[in-house]
Amino acid sequence: MKMKALLIVAGIFAYTAVLAQTPVAVNGALTVKGNKIVNKNGIPPQLRGISLSWSLWAGRKYYNPAVVDWLSSDFKAAIIRASMGVQPDSGYLQQPEAQKKLIVDVVDEAIKQGVYVLIDWHDHNGHLHIPQSKAFFAEMAQKYKGVPNVIYEIWNEPARIGWDTVKNYSVQVIAEIRKYDPDNLIVVGSPKWDQDVDVAAANPITGFKNIAYSFHYYATDPNHQDGLRAKADKAIKMGLPLIVTEWGVGESNGDGKFDLAMNKKWMDWVEKNKLSWVNWNITDKKETTAILQPQAPANGGWTAAQLSPAGAYIRDQLRVLNK
Structure with missing residues (x-):
């Protein structure tokens, strides 16, 4: 009996040790300090992870706890992005309760797994949907106030x-969130699909704390090369805190070529600047940036054969960089 009791105690300690090593346990609440997002120790944590696809169409079936668990345990993702489709068909504007449930299921499981999660208002026309956005984020802020895992991404890509x-x-939505959640990190978009971060840096949002800005790129897109890196370098130099909430291994249309050398150039730049990043995207649609092969299971557990070339590459990167 003594031996059995000792084994049980040892198992409890081992389980506790595993939990203690989750990304959120290690880093705690995220805050902005100067031009960096830092952890509870004042150090940029450089979180790396995966974005679910639009919560519409082909990507919808992957919005479940089993996928969150697999991305956390197998891919070693430290951050997951829940990209709530606002429009067109079947989006939040038409089915708000159904869409909220998809997001909440993902967020709640990410919290259980100890990983960070972006609640993403995945919209290109946020300025036309201010009342809806304010109502959504007011509800999310009341539900997740003070939960260190949760990050509010208030407009995917203007x-x-x-x-x-x-x-x-952004000021209107931030003010609504801050009525209920005074502290959690909020991520703001910028013009031209989150590329004009230098424009935002010249006239940043003031009057609120813990505000960062999203930066997006697609590694092999001909329009996303040295000139785009220069814009981001300029914004960082001007004091703007950036997080890469979306990037893909191909081109901005989701397809195009997958060039390892061009991806490495971007990866080296991100690592040099110690930026957190989220790769696009968990879907089985047949395109370059899709992580999964067509008909990959909806509940995770994917084999090597069920990963696309992008999926195999991103899984390897996460397992090496997040070790």
């Missing part, structure tokens, strides 16, 4: 919209 419009939207 398209060809001026910074004044994006800033006006």
